[in-house]
Amino acid sequence: MNVAFIVPRYGAEILNGPEHHCRLIAERLSAIHKVEVLTTCASDDATWDNAYPEGTDRIRGVTVRRFANAESRDAAAFEACSERVFGTPHSAQDEELWLRRRGPWCPALIEYLEQKHRTYDTLIFFSGLHATTVQGLRVHPKRSILVPALRDEPALGLELCKEIFSLPAGIAYTTTVERGLVRSRFRVRAQAEDVVGCGVDLPHGLDPLQPEPVDDSDEDDEPADGNGWNAPTRGALFRRRHRLFRPFALCTGRVRPGKGCEELIEYFGRYAAQQGDAELALMGVKLMEIPDEPFIRLAGTLAENNRLEAFGAATVVLAPAPRDSLALHVLEAFAAGTPVLANARSDVLTDHCQRSDAGLYYADGDEFVECLQLLVGNAELREKLGRNGRRYVAEQYSWQAVLDKYEQLIAAVAPRRSTRATGGRSRGGQSRPRRGREPRNR
Known part of the structure; x- marks a missing residue:
């Protein structure tokens, strides 16, 4: 099969959001199908400035075609347009203008898709509320699969969203929460849909049913395996490298307002004031001012090949975002056997914690302090909790399970031929695209 992924931006250095999700899926499916990625030249989703050169590139075995955006985001114009469509009666043209102002605006990509869409058996669009998706879905909806990556936000009230969910032949939801949100708000006409999410690797040699490896900081250093994991010295090398000698709570991703980071630092200050022993380790690009507090450790950015090592080293992994569509970092923490403390305002985060029985969640500062004290x-x-998390990931988010679901969706929307030389069956067996597997309640 020839499969095209259409996504607003794409790159190995993008380690969060639907773009990261898209890359992980594209790389895995490239071992099964001929995969291409159609994307813009932008690297920054705040400006959509063209940063990469136009043309064809090769990233981790995947062909990437980049198209230049026709304009960058004008923040003032976007804000004014948002006020109009969310606060006053408006027209369909106003919503189309809002979509353009939001960005990315890339007519060249859509023109290419209009000319070449017949060369692809399936078109997979990531992130619903971008022009690359909305305009792209209109080109060949019967061969299209949508990965919405939605959160409950004012934009869902736009008439434009009704069109988005009336077009694609297939939908790959990221979470059960997202599927419930979409079904409660829109009439879905897809012939195939499933809760798919993203695959997560368990550290090599780690049995999800066995207790966590013992951490012995006095043991001699031994080389970690390919996932940065060493059972006899779980996390010791990472902690020594970053001089994290006390228990620590890890927060990864971009540190910026709107992600719950300001509130997290305030709450952690309350914990520290009550003689809390753990430190707060922030690993990610800093996009806000960080107060000079003795309990905060700025531990740089987190490389992709060190993620499981970092999550395994942490005492607790924090998930402070009030809205999250994927929560991949939470699943990675579960895979590493580390409990999560999550913001209860995020339905996705609380759903993962409840279904896995592998994390706690807080609604205010008092609950945060109490939960962190308990976990530490x-x-x-x-x-x-760590054992529960590893089991949850192994059962629900193994790469084989995720790829099987994508194979079923592709088979449902692509031309009538087998996706492999297996008589139309995926690794999971007979394709039954409408019956998604519900995570088992615990």
């Missing part, structure tokens, strides 16, 4: 101070609880 109770090794037996951490081990139990």
Whole structure:
């Protein structure tokens, strides 16, 4: 099969959001199908400035075609347009203008898709509320699969969203929460849909049913495996490298307002004021001022090949974002056997914690302090939650399970021929695209 992924931006250095999700799926499916990525030349989703050269590139075995954006985002114009479409009666043209102002605006990509769409058996669009998706879905909806990456936000009230969910032949939801949100708001006409999410690797040699490896900081250093994991010295090398000698709570991703980071630092200050022993390790690009507090450790950025090592080294992984569509970092923490403390305002985060029984969540500062004290101070609880998290990932988010679901969706919308030389069956067996597997409640 020839499969095209259409996504607003794409690059190995993008380690969050639907773009990261798209790359992980594209790289895995490239071992099965002929995969191309159609994207813009932007690297920054705040400006959509063209940063990469136009043309064809090759990233980790995947062909990437980049098209230049016709304009960058004008923040003032976008804000004014948002006020109009969200606050006053408006027309369909106003919503189309809002889509353009939001960005990216890339007529060259859409023109290429209009000319070449017949060369692809399936078109997979990531991130619903961008022009690359909305305009692209209109080109060949019967061969299109949408990965919405939606959160509950004012934009869902736009008439434009009704069109988005009336077009694609297939929908790959990221979470059960997202599927419930979409079904409660829109009439879905897709012939195939499923909750798919993103695959997560368990560290090599780690049995999800066994207790966590013992951490012994006095042991001699031993080389970690390909996932940065070493059972006898779980996390010791990472902690030494970053001089994290006390228990620490890890927060990864971009540190910026709107992601719950300001509130997190305030709440952690309350924990520290009550003689809390753990440190707060921030690993990610800093896009806001960080207060000079003794409990905060600025530990640089987190490389992709060190993610499981970092999550395994942490005492607790924090998920402070009030809105999250994917929560891949939470699943990676579960895979590493580390419990999560999440913001209860995020339905996605609380759903993962409840279904996995591998994390706690807080609604205010008092609950944050109480939960963090409990997790840091109770090794037996951490081990139990860690074991639950590893089991949850192994059962629901293994790469084989995720790729099987994509194979079923592709088979449902692509021309009538087998996706492999297997008589039309995926690795998971007979394709049954409408019946998504619900995560097992615990």
